[in-house]
Amino acid sequence: MKCLFATRLLLTACLMLSFFMSMMAISLIILNSHLRSRVVSCVASIFCRSCLYCIGIELSVVGEGYDRDKQYLIVANHLSYLDVLCISSVMPSLFVTSIEIAESAGLGWLCKLGRCIFVDRRKIWNLKSEITEIERSLVGGFNVVVFPESTTTDGSSMLPFKSSLIQAAVNTSVDVLPICINYRKINNMETSLDTRDYVFWYGDMTFAPHLIALMKVRSVIVELEITGVVSSGSNRKNITANAYHKIQERYVEVVVPVNL
Numbered sequence: 001m002k003c004l005f006a007t008r009l010l011l012t013a014c015l016m017l018s019f020f021m022s023m024m025a026i027s028l029i030i031l032n033s034h035l036r037s038r039v040v041s042c043v044a045s046i047f048c049r050s051c052l053y054c055i056g057i058e059l060s061v062v063g064e065g066y067d068r069d070k071q072y073l074i075v076a077n078h079l080s081y082l083d084v085l086c087i088s089s090v091m092p093s094l095f096v097t098s099i100e101i102a103e104s105a106g107l108g109w110l111c112k113l114g115r116c117i118f119v120d121r122r123k124i125w126n127l128k129s130e131i132t133e134i135e136r137s138l139v140g141g142f143n144v145v146v147f148p149e150s151t152t153t154d155g156s157s158m159l160p161f162k163s164s165l166i167q168a169a170v171n172t173s174v175d176v177l178p179i180c181i182n183y184r185k186i187n188n189m190e191t192s193l194d195t196r197d198y199v200f201w202y203g204d205m206t207f208a209p210h211l212i213a214l215m216k217v218r219s220v221i222v223e224l225e226i227t228g229v230v231s232s233g234s235n236r237k238n239i240t241a242n243a244y245h246k247i248q249e250r251y252v253e254v255v256v257p258v259n260l
Helices: 002-029 033-054 082-090 107-113 124-139 164-172 207-215 236-250
Strands: 057-062 073-076 093-098 117-119 143-146 176-186 220-226
Touching: 002 033, 002 107, 002 207, 033 057, 033 082, 033 093, 057 082, 073 082, 073 164, 073 236, 082 093, 082 176, 082 220, 117 124, 124 143, 124 164, 143 164, 164 236, 176 236
Parallel strands: 057 220, 073 143, 073 176, 093 117, 093 143
Antiparallel strands: 176 220
């Protein structure tokens, strides 16, 4: 186990270093901001795929019904920073995340390199400009990922989806693509209360200690289920409710046992 952990730690450190160097080179060489974002999203996708392999995460994708040549506003439930790696490894995308993540050590640095779109949910007067930035990315041909729960959860249930950022899809007539994320197995056992904290990142957990604990896990099996496109319309709340229903139907809760 110690050998496995040391190997994973070394490989991940090498990947992060190579990612940093690649991003710096891209910033210096590619002056066109749109092209730079396009290259960054592709490089980040390769980086995410490599990270999943290094830390022993097996990813399966189920469901179809979407056009790989189109861009979408992707919405998903949110359990961990690993959600970003899983989605990006399959569909190169720009991610919307909170300004609090940008301010966190380590994780914020990676998000900035990956050209995430940061929103400040504490300042609602910034909402219009944040929606405009998402619209600009969608019109530019990028997939943009939003986690409408606005935070990660402990897996026991899904939080209600907030609809404000979905307005970007309405304004640009871009379809919404709901994706359900389920962490099926941890250490070859069904995800449970005993194992979820190795993978789920929520509450007051800090990034570095959690990542170190994750690297000691033997295996994780993750399933991304693409639930079908939700056509853009004029009512963001209806779109959000439809996306929430599609994801909730397929979401597997970590059940808290009832003492009889």
